[in-house]
């Protein structure tokens with residue numbers, strides 16, 4: 512029988528009864544007690560908190576995200592730790608009062624569509640058996656079934672559809688060679704009609720709809736998915752008041768997904784500007800095979816942003832994608848006079864990043 516402990520969360524003074532094999536973070540999110548988190552696998556350190564009383568097991572927290580001296584000082588990563596007794600923790604609760612976060616719950620999903628949308632990138636459309644509440648930009652945890660490669664594991668993929676579509680969720684998944692969830696399941700085995708377990712919604716990378724600042728959105732690879740959800744929600748459902756600009760980076764056209772969709776969106780909404788950026792393809796090469804060279808910007812996404820804006824003072828930034836791209840974009844936005852507090856971001860850390868100790872540029876955030 513699994514053990515049961517009480518987790519007290521300060522400064523909220525909320526108590527959660529912990530049972531079984533969840534992490535402290537999961538137990539709290541499922542009980543409707545919001546705690547800060549981002550990667551949920553012990554890599555980014557966003558969930559770092561303090562143990563005020565009691566004992567915890569740190570499980571597989573990366574030794575880069577939670578160093579030995581921090582463990583000695585009583586720090587923990589709530590996304591990895593489990594209680595060994597009743598515990599009291601103190602977390603930095605950073606959520607915007609205007610944003611309601613739905614509790615994490617379990618869902619059953621059925622794959623209803625699987626299509627290639629860019630090189631090595633699939634769009635998955637998943638039908639749920641019941642409605643889910645989430646904020647634009649959040650993500651789900653999929654249970655990748657046990658296979659010859661090992662026991663079942665969790666993998667996180669961001670929702671690309673708006674909260675208004677509460678039963679049919681869109682995901683963009685890019686192949687990672689050697690990856691359990693992508694190469695070993697989504698790209699090899701998962702078929703339309705298959706049913707699987709997932710839980711969510713997770714994450715704090717969400718569109719702040721109460722604002723009307725000019726939003727500069729920067730997406731690399733499948734980092735486009737949560738930004739697509741934000742744009743669809745902001746423009747079509749939440750009547751976001753400010754300008755919205757999307758900078759989407761890719762090496763060449765074959766790596767950019769949904770270009771036609773965003774081009775049409777920019778035609779429909781005057782407040783939305785779309786800048787697809789090609790870092791390894793030239794205007795001449797686009798023209799040579801019949802493409803429209805004026806449809807793209809050329810260079811790294813960060814260089815294009817720097818050339819487009821003398822100052823970004825007063826704007827808000829939303830950055831999502833591979834950690835190195837997010838770090839570069841963060842530096843660019845800061846050099847254009849945006850404060851870190853005005854830049855929301857999500858790094859798509861994977862298991863390799865965790866093993867390599869790749870971490871957030873502004874740890875602890």
Ligand SMILES: Cc1cc2nc3c(=O)[nH]c(=O)nc-3n(C[C@H](O)[C@H](O)[C@H](O)COP(=O)(O)OP(=O)(O)OC[C@H]3O[C@@H](n4cnc5c(N)ncnc54)[C@H](O)[C@@H]3O)c2cc1C
Nearest residue numbers: 667668669684685689690691692693733859861862863866
């Ligand atoms: C908040 C968040 C949202 C995300 N959203 C998306 C999304 O919308 N779309 C998307 O495509 N991805 C997204 N990701 C990334 C995603 O969660 C997975 O990390 C990614 O899909 C790879 O999963 P995988 O199981 O195929 O690879 P993994 O099995 O995790 O392996 C990843 C790489 O690490 C290597 N590796 C694995 N274990 C080790 C080890 N112990 N030591 C060294 N190397 C190792 C593997 O060989 C492989 O190259 C998101 C990540 C986060 C944190």
Ligand code: FES
Nearest residue numbers: 549551554556590
């Ligand atoms: S959310 Fe815990 S380390 Fe990233």
